[in-house]
Amino acid sequence: MNITFMGTGDSMGTPRVYCDCVVCVEARETGVNRRLRSSLLLEEEGEAPLLLDCGPDWREQMEVAGLRNVKQALLTHAHFDHIGGLPEWADACRWTQAAASIGAPREVVRDVLSRFPWVDRQFRFETSDEGASYGDWRIMSWRVNHGKNGYSYAYRFDHASRGVKWAYCSDAIDLTEEQKAPLAGLDLLVLGTSFVEEPYPMNTRSVYDMKEGLALVKEIKPDSVVFTHLSHDVDLRCDYGLPAHVQIAKTGLKLTI
Numbered sequence: 704m705n706i707t708f709m710g711t712g713d714s715m716g717t718p719r720v721y722c723d724c725v726v727c728v729e730a731r732e733t734g735v736n737r738r739l740r741s742s743l744l745l746e747e748e749g750e751a752p753l754l755l756d757c758g759p760d761w762r763e764q765m766e767v768a769g770l771r772n773v774k775q776a777l778l779t780h781a782h783f784d785h786i787g788g789l790p791e792w793a794d795a796c797r798w799t800q801a802a803a804s805i806g807a808p809r810e811v812v813r814d815v816l817s818r819f820p821w822v823d824r825q826f827r828f829e830t831s832d833e834g835a836s837y838g839d840w841r842i843m844s845w846r847v848n849h850g851k852n853g854y855s856y857a858y859r860f861d862h863a864s865r866g867v868k869w870a871y872c873s874d875a876i877d878l879t880e881e882q883k884a885p886l887a888g889l890d891l892l893v894l895g896t897s898f899v900e901e902p903y904p905m906n907t908r909s910v911y912d913m914k915e916g917l918a919l920v921k922e923i924k925p926d927s928v929v930f931t932h933l934s935h936d937v938d939l940r941c942d943y944g945l946p947a948h949v950q951i952a953k954t955g956l957k958l959t960i
């Protein structure tokens with residue numbers, strides 16, 4: 704499977720519209736730190752591409768990827784930065800008379816439809832609570848703490864014959880032991896870490912920071928790790944002294960697993 708990081712940003716993207724910090728200025732002027740809202744494009748031979756989340760930068764992400772249409776997606780949760788592109792995608796489906804299929808846990812489907820009640824004219828929603836598949840990949844989703852912002856879901860992909868396993872957990876903090884269990888034995892973990900080290904009390908926060916992300920990585924020991932869902936606090940030009948198997952996602956990063 705090829706994984707493309709179409710977006711690696713937090714809810715505001717980088718640069719933040721109101722901000723003139725060094726990272727936001729760099730993002731505007733040269734673009735190393737320019738980040739669209741977090742989303743992955745998954746591509747498996749013989750299968751149509753699959754989006755993982757569809758934030759408000761969907762249109763730009765499709766243009767950058769040179770994609771004229773996409774037929775399927777999975778959603779982690781119904782927050783704007785992860786579903787804001789759905790109405791535009793639904794409009795594109797309407798204009799091209801092409802339906803698309805959206806997989807998500809039942810409660811996420813409910814929340815999406817409460818925000819955008821008209822999109823089910825174009826989308827066929829399929830609940831993923833009992834599992835899903837993408838080619839030979841078996842997919843499970845499970846509910847994770849999203850701190851002050853409620854809940855999100857993480858996704859784990861297990862290849863049926865190759866024994867390869869990876870997971871996407873973009874919006875989580877302070878996972879319980881039960882929520883950490885499906886992260887065991889991974890070849891790759893893609894983890895959301897919005898800040899390098901957040902100074903604010905835990906009950907005001909919603910996503911791991913890099914320091915906490917590293918502690919989690921030490922505990923669950925994935926073979927490789929990519930930090931994503933990054934705010935303007937993270938400067939890709941800095942050396943944060945990360946272990947060799949941990950990297951910070953850059954917009955457009957491509958991996959093969």
Ligand SMILES: O=c1ccn([C@@H]2O[C@H](COP(=O)(O)O)[C@@H](O)[C@H]2O)c(=O)[nH]1
Nearest residue numbers: 713714715781782783784852874909910
């Ligand atoms: O009920 C809610 C609460 C928040 N949002 C949006 O989610 C993000 C916040 O994301 P973090 O990843 O936790 O920083 C922001 O865009 C809020 O507007 C929401 O849609 N619904």
